[in-house]
Amino acid sequence: MMKLPEAEKQQFRMLLMAAIDGEISGADKTRFQQYLQQYPECREEWQRYAKLKEVTSTMQFTKPQPEVWDRYWINVYNRIERGIGWIIFSIGCVILLTYGGFKTVEAIIADPQLELIVKIGITAVIGGLLLLVVSVVREKIFTAKTDRYQKEVQR
């Protein structure tokens, strides 16, 4: 009984897949038929994979309720709208907080009744908070630049 040479196994496997999926033609088809005629193990392999294909091709995913499709775009629309809302809201917050922080520090420094140590403490709290915000934003930007997903989007 002839055995399929090791060097030809890879080629046979690729032809086998193409044959099973109906993507084989011309010279490849002839070559594949030669494999089947020459080697019993190729015939067995063909039968096994054809059976698997037969089983998977009869199956399909269960259909969801029709309402799912009816509400699909509405849900996407709402998410887009909410996303835009959050961006506008965040920009507003950043502007107000920055302005408020600046004015607070200005007022604290100008207040002659406050102890120096309290002025330093409050300024440090506001300054530290600002630094944390800058750090988080920088991290987000850095992550976006090195994120595999982001590269796919830029394709």
Added chain:
Amino acid sequence: MNSTSRPERENDDWLISRCQSGDLQAFGVLVEKYKQRAYYTALGLVGSHEDALDLSQEAFVRAYRSLGKFQPSRGSFFTWYYKILRNRCFNFLRDRVRQPRSFSVIGESKPQLLEIPDENCDPTVIAERNEIKDAVWRAISSLNEHEREIIILRDFQGLSYKEIAETLDCPIGTVMSRLFNARRQLREKLNGYL
């Protein structure tokens, strides 16, 4: 899933240019057109109705936000969208692996994900089919994410090798060899059923 024909592709490009000028309804037309493909692909990858719905919708939102970066000359809208979707799905699966629930466990608890259209009402045949159907889903669930992906694209979404190669950004030869490896795994796991 059939290939995007030229007039269809031109229509998509026109819709995308409308979206890029701020027309959200034009994006709605694209979503309506591709929502089922998107949902079923995500379902095959993550194995849960709710997660597939959530991830496919989230991917559309991300696609909308990134439409400015889309270049029609480098591929169709769905191919581009699919890359966003698959990354969302793979990230989701990796996050889930860190939690104490595995994909196969979830797959086992949701065997109703696959169905075989029934023309035969014989209860014995139906029972046998249900058994095979559950075994197939369990086997697909236990494949690694890339093997599962290629089986879903070819056998459940019906993409041609050319389309899969374009979608996964790899040569057709790689598609064929990945398919062989995935099917070999599947066949081994289904040994008692086939």
